[in-house]
Structures are given as structure tokens and as C-alpha cells.
Amino acid sequence: SWKAALQPYIDHPERFLPSPKNNAQSVVVYFNNEVVIVTDGFPKATEHLLVLPRSSALTHLHPTTALTEQVKKRYQQYIDIAVEHVTKKFMKKYKVRDESSPDHFAKTFVQVGIHTVPSMNNLHIHVITKDFNSPRLKNKKHYNSFNTDFFVPWDRLPLEHAPIDSKSIEKKYLKDSDLICCYCDRNFTNKCANLKRHLAEEFALHFTAV
Ligand code: 5GP
Ligand code: ZN
Structure with a gap:
């Protein structure tokens, strides 16, 4: 099923x-025995990565409880790699108007976490820029999944x-x-097209193309 679509990255990262x-829509940006970091196939912001633990003991656990202090x-080292990747990639394309340092950008403009009710079966951590200025962001659900307490x-x-009760949380x-x-x-309110237009304006206020 489509819910298992992240499994191939875990099984054969070298193929991606x-x-x-x-010319696949998504690519592996880093992997080793423990982890695969892949670009999201339907990025909801300018940069959007998924960090996938490869361990079969972890991959089918629920993200709200699997990520214990020990795990x-x-x-953490792989989250750091993903945050750095996202920051570098963004800053290659866009200049931040307030001239913030890459460190400041990473701390304030890169969002790391999980969805309370994930749609995909394999444990994954989102690492995403907070612009949400993306053609793949198409509806209220997409936006709110990153901008309410649905995102942990x-x-x-x-x-x-x-x-x-997943249904009532959704x-x-x-x-x-x-x-x-x-x-x-x-x-x-419910006006997604208006929000998208506004997010594009906010983006232009905060960033200029390099
Ligand atoms: P969730 O809602 O489960 O936390 O997020 C799953 C993420 O996986 C979504 O952001 C979605 O765009 C992404 N996704 C779904 N199918 C694929 C795929 O086949 N390849 C990649 N790279 N990402 C996918
Ligand atoms: Zn605004």
C-alpha cells in the first residue's frame, strides 16, 4: 500500500x-547503517527532509512514543546533519533579508518533529523550513499538520x-x-488560497533569490 512507500529508501538507499x-522525484541525501535521510516526495516548504531510522525494531513504532530520550x-547527530543540509540548501538559493547567520536561521527557521497521527507506516522525523511556500502544499490539512499542536x-x-482517538485529533x-x-x-480561517498568496508575500518580504 502507499503507506509503505518509505520502506524502499530504508531497504535500498543506494538506489536513490x-x-x-x-530522475525519481525524491533522493537520498545521506545514509549509513542506522539512518536514511531523504527529500520529501511532496515537499510542503522550500526544503523538506525525512529522517528514517533503519532499525526494524524502531521503524514500525509510533512516533509519539518511539523517540525516547535514549533513542x-x-x-540527534542525524537530525543535526539534516538541519545543516536544509540550511545550506536554502541559503544557496535565498538570501535572508535580516542577514541572520546560518546558526540563527537553523534555530529559528528549521522545524523538526513528527505528526501526532502519521500517514506513512515507517517512523520518520520531518526536518522542514518554516516558509510553507510550496506548490505541493495544497490544502488546509497539509498546512495545519505543521502549524498546530498536531505537529510535535x-x-x-x-x-x-x-x-x-486519532480521528478526533485529526x-x-x-x-x-x-x-x-x-x-x-x-x-x-478556511481560506487556503488566500493564505497561500499571503505566504508567498511573506516569503518575498523575508528572502531574496541569490
Ligand atoms: P506523515 O504525515 O506520515 O508524517 O508524513 C509522510 C510524509 O511522506 C509526507 O510529508 C509525504 O509528502 C511524504 N511521502 C509520501 N509518499 C512518499 C514517497 O513515496 N517518497 C517520499 N520521499 N516521500 C513521500
Ligand atoms: Zn503573515
């Missing part, structure tokens, strides 16, 4: 390395227990929560 012959300690930041993990955050601009807190 960037190369002239590989996080082991994977890395620093707040693990939770005490996995969600008990309704509360993805469907019933208003669309709030992540730069200025302006409320766009």
Missing part, C-alpha cells in the same frame, strides 16, 4: 542517490502515550483549526 540517471540521543517538536518528544487540528499565518499570526 542523486545521479544523472536517477533521541542516538539520532523534537524537543517535546516523547509523549506519555500514543493518541487514543478533526480538531487538521479540519477544525483556523489557518494562521506562521509569520504574523493573521487568521485566514
